[in-house]
Amino acid sequence: MTRQEAKDRIEKLKKEINRDRYAYHVLNKSLIPDEVLDSLKKELFDLELQYPEFITPDSPTQRVGGRPLKEFKKVRHEMPMISFDDAFSEQDMKDWFGRIENYLKMKIDQEFFCELKLDGLSVELVYDKGVFVRGSTRGDGLIGEDVTQNLKTIEDIPLRLEGDYPDHLVVRGEVILNKKEFERINEEQKEKGGKLYANPRNIAAGSVRQLDPKITASRKMNSFQYDIVVGKNVKTHEEEHGFLKKWGFNINPWSKSAHSMQDIYDFHRHWGEPDRREKLEYEIDGIVVIVNNNRIFDEAGVIGKAPRAAMAYKFSPREATTIVEDIRVQVGRTGVLTPVAVMRPVNVGGTTITHATLHNMDQIEKLDLRIGDTVVVSRAGDVIPQITKVFKDLRVGKEKKFKMPETCPHGCGKVIKEGVFYRCANPKCGAVSRELIRHFVSRPGFNIEGLGPKIIDRFLDEGLISDAADIFDLQKGDIAALERFGEKSAENIVLEIAAKKKVPLSRLVFALGIIHIGEETSGLIAKKIGEIAGKRELNIDDIIKSGRRLTLDELQTIPDVGPKVAESVYEWFGNGQNIEFLKRLAKAGVEIEPLRSTGISGKLKGLSFVLTGTLETMSREEAKKKIRGQGGDVSESVNKKTDYVVAGSEPGSKYDKAKSLGVRIISEKDFLELIGA
Ligand code: ZN
Numbered sequence: 001m002t003r004q005e006a007k008d009r010i011e012k013l014k015k016e017i018n019r020d021r022y023a024y025h026v027l028n029k030s031l032i033p034d035e036v037l038d039s040l041k042k043e044l045f046d047l048e049l050q051y052p053e054f055i056t057p058d059s060p061t062q063r064v065g066g067r068p069l070k071e072f073k074k075v076r077h078e079m080p081m082i083s084f085d086d087a088f089s090e091q092d093m094k095d096w097f098g099r100i101e102n103y104l105k106m107k108i109d110q111e112f113f114c115e116l117k118l119d120g121l122s123v124e125l126v127y128d129k130g131v132f133v134r135g136s137t138r139g140d141g142l143i144g145e146d147v148t149q150n151l152k153t154i155e156d157i158p159l160r161l162e163g164d165y166p167d168h169l170v171v172r173g174e175v176i177l178n179k180k181e182f183e184r185i186n187e188e189q190k191e192k193g194g195k196l197y198a199n200p201r202n203i204a205a206g207s208v209r210q211l212d213p214k215i216t217a218s219r220k221m222n223s224f225q226y227d228i229v230v231g232k233n234v235k236t237h238e239e240e241h242g243f244l245k246k247w248g249f250n251i252n253p254w255s256k257s258a259h260s261m262q263d264i265y266d267f268h269r270h271w272g273e274p275d276r277r278e279k280l281e282y283e284i285d286g287i288v289v290i291v292n293n294n295r296i297f298d299e300a301g302v303i304g305k306a307p308r309a310a311m312a313y314k315f316s317p318r319e320a321t322t323i324v325e326d327i328r329v330q331v332g333r334t335g336v337l338t339p340v341a342v343m344r345p346v347n348v349g350g351t352t353i354t355h356a357t358l359h360n361m362d363q364i365e366k367l368d369l370r371i372g373d374t375v376v377v378s379r380a381g382d383v384i385p386q387i388t389k390v391f392k393d394l395r396v397g398k399e400k401k402f403k404m405p406e407t408c409p410h411g412c413g414k415v416i417k418e419g420v421f422y423r424c425a426n427p428k429c430g431a432v433s434r435e436l437i438r439h440f441v442s443r444p445g446f447n448i449e450g451l452g453p454k455i456i457d458r459f460l461d462e463g464l465i466s467d468a469a470d471i472f473d474l475q476k477g478d479i480a481a482l483e484r485f486g487e488k489s490a491e492n493i494v495l496e497i498a499a500k501k502k503v504p505l506s507r508l509v510f511a512l513g514i515i516h517i518g519e520e521t522s523g524l525i526a527k528k529i530g531e532i533a534g535k536r537e538l539n540i541d542d543i544i545k546s547g548r549r550l551t552l553d554e555l556q557t558i559p560d561v562g563p564k565v566a567e568s569v570y571e572w573f574g575n576g577q578n579i580e581f582l583k584r585l586a587k588a589g590v591e592i593e594p595l596r597s598t599g600i601s602g603k604l605k606g607l608s609f610v611l612t613g614t615l616e617t618m619s620r621e622e623a624k625k626k627i628r629g630q631g632g633d634v635s636e637s638v639n640k641k642t643d644y645v646v647a648g649s650e651p652g653s654k655y656d657k658a659k660s661l662g663v664r665i666i667s668e669k670d671f672l673e674l675i676g677a
Contacts, residue, residue, distance in 0.1 A: 604632030
């Protein structure tokens with residue numbers, strides 16, 4: 001191979017490798033397998049070794065190696081390297097836009113460009129005649145450090161530009177480390193017994209500022225460019241991204257133009273979803289919103305250290321402070337009492353939470369937590385929210401110490417201490433409350449389908465609920481914070497619970513789980529309560545009043561209700577714990593549908609029916625509806641008070657019982673006549 005042939009070969013190899021690099025890192029397309037690319041690089045490396053005079057700064061081989069530096073040269077930025085101001089809410093963003101219009105003294109179009117706010121290290125790259133000549137850190141904004149050698153080890157940064165690039169070009173972007181590489185490096189550190197890094201940004205920053213480029217090269221970093229500072233004037237920021245891409249820079253694929261404030265909020269919400277953030281390969285901590293029109297952007301100028309027409313709209317932090325308003329005791333599935341902090345709603349990790357488990361008494365003592373304290377709540381990834389710190393200096397003297405109750409909140413009696421745990425002495429306590437909750441949300445009750453048995457168990461175990469009334473206090477964030485619950489499913493559950501807060505009185509009565517009271521009897525008791533209250537529209541207070549006025553005799557005038565059932569209802573309303581429960585339902589916003597007027601004055605008013613056998617013209621459910629619709633009652637069993645037994649084909653034992661008691665039995669045809677069908 002002649003010298004000239006070698007030179008041509010080197011040029012071609014560089015071009016080929018560069019094209020593959022561009023396709024792989026920028027277009028996410030693999031043109032050739034990795035092994036093939038490696039062998040091309042090896043050939044280039046060998047040729048350059050032979051003809052060192054042909055090594056150029058833009059050669060792919062120059063990415064690795066280089067001699068360690070004693071210290072970084074200082075670089076003066078051609079334009080100050082500015083940062084962004086932070087916003088944390090929609091209101092902040094609205095205010096920001098208002099400030100731009102105020103400053104410019106005119107209305108401007110709501111045309112923005114939104115980008116992910118990468119959590120990495122900002123860098124500036126300088127290209128002369130398309131060749132990467134200098135890279136620097138932000139430094140103090142005016143003077144940065146020359147980290148050219150280190151930046152050359154990052155494959156996303158082109159050493160030579162493509163296409164129609166300007167003679168002199170200055171661009172800016174971010175160097176980031178993806179999460180997998182972060183884990184790998186920390187794993188490596190652990191094996192070496194070295195110190196662990198707190199987050200990917202720390203490694204990215206530390207690696208770019210390594211005096212030995214080999215260390216930088218050993219860490220696979222990525223880089224996105226997002227800004228043309230010198231070299232090309234274009235109309236919009238969006239176009240800048242287009243040019244950067246054409247020239248061979250890696251630009252972030254998720255950037256998006258926005259045409260209203262709402263678009264901005266949507267983009268922010270979209271990327272703020274913990275699930276979506278989790279799935280991204282790299283860390284982001286918000287979005288960057290830029291007024292897309294570059295002329296307006298320039299006119300708006302700089303305020304302090306930040307451009308007026310750009311804003312970093314951050315995601316809510318994973319740690320926040322709030323106030324503990326109460327400490328409640330929840331009884332879990334196994335009867336263990338768990339103290340749970342009820343907090344002023346606080347946004348942590350993207351969702352509002354109001355509960356944090358305190359695990360046990362020891363934990364409360366360790367934190368020295370009191371009711372009324374200001375605390376730090378943190379939530380990392382899928383872990384449930386924790387109170388990690390108490391600000392004792394913020395106390396005013398009104399804070400209250402918490403004590404475990406001596407009796408079970410469910411009214412079973414004594415609480416026993418077992419190590420750090422407190423347990424209800426009633427071995428069935430947890431199981432009973434679990435059954436009551438299941439019953440409460442079942443179809444004939446509040447019909448909350450999203451709360452299946454497994455989910456109820458989970459909520460009990462985590463201390464989120466301890467009885468059915470707690471269900472209505474659940475916040476989306478409390479649920480989403482649990483492992484394996486996404487934002488979406490949490491939201492669905494909360495929405496469903498809210499939508500089912502209003503029920504017919506009969507279903508509320510059923511849901512209460514009064515012993516011996518099934519679906520049918522619940523309807524009859526509900527009616528009786530309505531009669532006593534003397535009105536159609538009842539609230540829970542009316543139910544409490546009427547329920548407590550029910551006498552045993554009165555209860556026994558209800559069809560189907562014998563002494564045992566009457567006693568059960570009577571006792572239920574006589575129990576203070578149950579009244580407390582009803583009051584909590586009221587406080588949570590549970591409402592009763594107005595009683596049907598037809599039920600009070602109908603053709604069948606005062607008559608009680610029992611259905612047996614199969615009806616031909618309608619289902620049993622339809623028949624029941626028809627009877628109730630005209631003011632009649634339907635019960636499941638025949639007794640002396642039954643007025644009619646409607647017998648379909650193949651009637652059962654109810655038919656025989658009716659016969660023996662002398663109760664009137666009618667055919668389906670008679671029944672249809674009676675109801676006027
Ligand atoms: Zn108990």
